Amino acid sequence: MNVRLRNNIVVRGEGEVTLLFAHGFGCDQNMWRLTEPAFRDRCRTVVFDLVGNGRSDLASYDSVKYASLHGYASDVIEIAASVIDTPIVFVGHSVSAIIGMLAANQVPGMFLGQVMVCPSPSYINDGDYIGGFSQADIDGLLDTLDNNYLGWSASMAPVIMGAPDQPELGEELVNSFCRTDPEISQKFARVTFLSDHRDDVARCTTPTLILECTEDIIAPPSVGRFMHESITGSTLVPIENVGHCPQLSAPALTIGAIDDFLNGLAR
Numbered sequence: 001m002n003v004r005l006r007n008n009i010v011v012r013g014e015g016e017v018t019l020l021f022a023h024g025f026g027c028d029q030n031m032w033r034l035t036e037p038a039f040r041d042r043c044r045t046v047v048f049d050l051v052g053n054g055r056s057d058l059a060s061y062d063s064v065k066y067a068s069l070h071g072y073a074s075d076v077i078e079i080a081a082s083v084i085d086t087p088i089v090f091v092g093h094s095v096s097a098i099i100g101m102l103a104a105n106q107v108p109g110m111f112l113g114q115v116m117v118c119p120s121p122s123y124i125n126d127g128d129y130i131g132g133f134s135q136a137d138i139d140g141l142l143d144t145l146d147n148n149y150l151g152w153s154a155s156m157a158p159v160i161m162g163a164p165d166q167p168e169l170g171e172e173l174v175n176s177f178c179r180t181d182p183e184i185s186q187k188f189a190r191v192t193f194l195s196d197h198r199d200d201v202a203r204c205t206t207p208t209l210i211l212e213c214t215e216d217i218i219a220p221p222s223v224g225r226f227m228h229e230s231i232t233g234s235t236l237v238p239i240e241n242v243g244h245c246p247q248l249s250a251p252a253l254t255i256g257a258i259d260d261f262l263n264g265l266a267r
Contacts, residue, residue, distance in 0.1 A: 001060075003075075003078050003079055003082040003083065004082070004083065005057055006051060006056060006057045006060045006075075007048040007049055007050070007051065007056055007057075007075060007079060008029070008048060008049040008054055008055040008056050008057075009046060009047075009048045009079065009083055010029065010046070010047050010048070011044065011045070011046050011083065012036075012037075012040050012044070012045050012046075013039065013040030013041070013042075013043055013044045013045045014040075014043075014044060015042050015043035015044050015086070016086055016087070017043050017044070017086055017087050017088070017089060017112065017262070018043060018044040018045070018046055018084045018086045018087070018088050018089070019036070019039050019043050019044070019045050019046070019088075019089050019091055019258075020046045020048075020076075020079070020080065020084065020088050020089070020090050020091065020100075021035075021036055021045065021046065021047045021048075021091045021092075022048070022050070022076065022090070022091070022092040022093065022096035022097075022099060022100060023049070023050065023053070023054075023093055023096060024093040024094030024095050024096055024118075024244075024245075025094060025095050025185075025188060025189065025192050026053075026153070026157070026173070026176060026177040026180055026185060026188075027053065027054075027093075027173070027176050028049045028053050028054025028055070028176060028179075029047035029048060029049050029054060030054070030176070031093065031176075031245065031247060031248060032047055032091075032247060033248075034247065034248055034251040035247045035251050035254055035255055035258075038251075038255045038259075039255075039258075039259075043089075043262075044084075044086060046079070046083060046084060048079060050072055050075070050096070050099075050188075051066065051072070051075060052066065052180070052181065052184035052185075052188060053180055053184075053188075054179075058181065058184070061184055063187060066187070066188070066191065067187075067191065068191060068195070069095070069098060069099050069102055069191060069192075069195055069197065070102055070106075072096075072099045073099050073100075073102035073103040073106060074103075074106075076090070076099060076100060076103040077103050077106065077107055077110070080103075080107075080110055087112040088110065088111050088112060089111060089112050089113045089114065089115065089261075089262065089265070090103070090104065090111045090113075090114040090115070091114075091115040091117065091258065092114065092115070092116060092117065092119070093117040093118065093245070093247060094117070094118050094119065094120070094218070094219070094244065095120075095192045097114075097115075097116035097117060097118070097119035098119055098120070098121055098195070098197050098200075100114055100116075101114065101116070101119075101197075101200060101201065101204050101206070102197065102200060104204065104206045105200055105203050105204060108205065111206050112207070112265055113206060113207040113208065113209070113261065113262075113265045114206045114207070114208050114209070115208075115209045115211065115258055115261060116208060116209065116210045116211065116227065117211045117246065117247060117254070118211065118212060118213060118216055118218065118219045118244050118245075118246070119210065119219065119223070119224075119227055120132070120218070120219040120223045121195075121196065121197040121198045121200065121201050121223075121226075121227070122195065122196040122197065122198050123138060123192075123193050123218075124138055124194075124196070126196075129198070129222075129226060130220065130222040130223070131222075131223060132217065132218065132219065132220045132222075132223065133193075138193050138194065141156075141189075141193065142186075142189060142190060142193065142194075145185070145186055145189055146186055149182040149185065149186065150178060150182075153174055153177035153178050154174055154178075156177075157170055157173035157174040157176075157177050158170030158171075158173070158174065159217065160173060160217075160218055160243070160244045160245070161173045161243050161244065161245050161248070161249065162213070162215065162216070162217075162241070162242040162243015162244060162245070162249060163241075163242060163243045163245075163248070163249035164242060166249055169245070169248050169249055172248075173245070198226075198230070201226075201227060201230040201231060202230050202231075204230075204231045205232070207233065207234075207265060208231050208233075208234040208235070209234070209235050209237065209257065209258070209261040210224055210227050210228055210231075210234055210235065210236045210237070211237050211239055211246065211254065211257055211258075212224030212236065212237075212238055212239065213238070213239050213241040213242070213243060213244065213246055213250075214238050214239065214240050214241060214242075215241070215242040215243070216241075216242075216243060216244050217244070218244040219244065221238070224236055224238075235261065235264075237257045239253045239254060239257065240253065241253070
């Protein structure tokens, strides 16, 4: 298997540490275009597409393997082993933050550190845990996606992006959603929004930076607090931003927080 082709891997920059960037649901590696270049002068950077997204090899999509986030985590482990020969800091957005954590839990010590951008281990409210959605909310979201994927994309992408003063970013996300194979997206949505990895969070031992947005309907501040309280020694940094994609809508703040984290790891 050619891992580079399967995941459309692109390597840039030079440095003693590699930043491995992973995108969220319905997106591709282009989501990092405003943040990843800032690190090329001091780090090697690696961007890739999750199988079924972007310019990944769609023939590699296996509905059994990718029926859980562990299938995507196994790909991350293979990417790290096949492409990278320096210490790695994993930078994962949204669901990929959890994918990276699962990979790190499976192979302790694989990552020097991890940056979780707007992560959520579970989107569904459960007792004292506030994930942001009721079970009925998620069921309705998934039903709408199944019945009218393009309509769902057009209505949901701008809400996910937020950034009311930058409507072009919402359009960009709509277009990204619409480029993705609907059948694969429907399956990935169920894996993303129905998964519950709260127990896995408690097993995380990788040095962790958690970035949360001050206004994010997908991963509200209650989720960031849960992650921070569950991961021993983690750092929680709020990003002043409306939406779920600060790497695009608040790149300077995102870059600054990651840079501070990297400097801390270097000490």
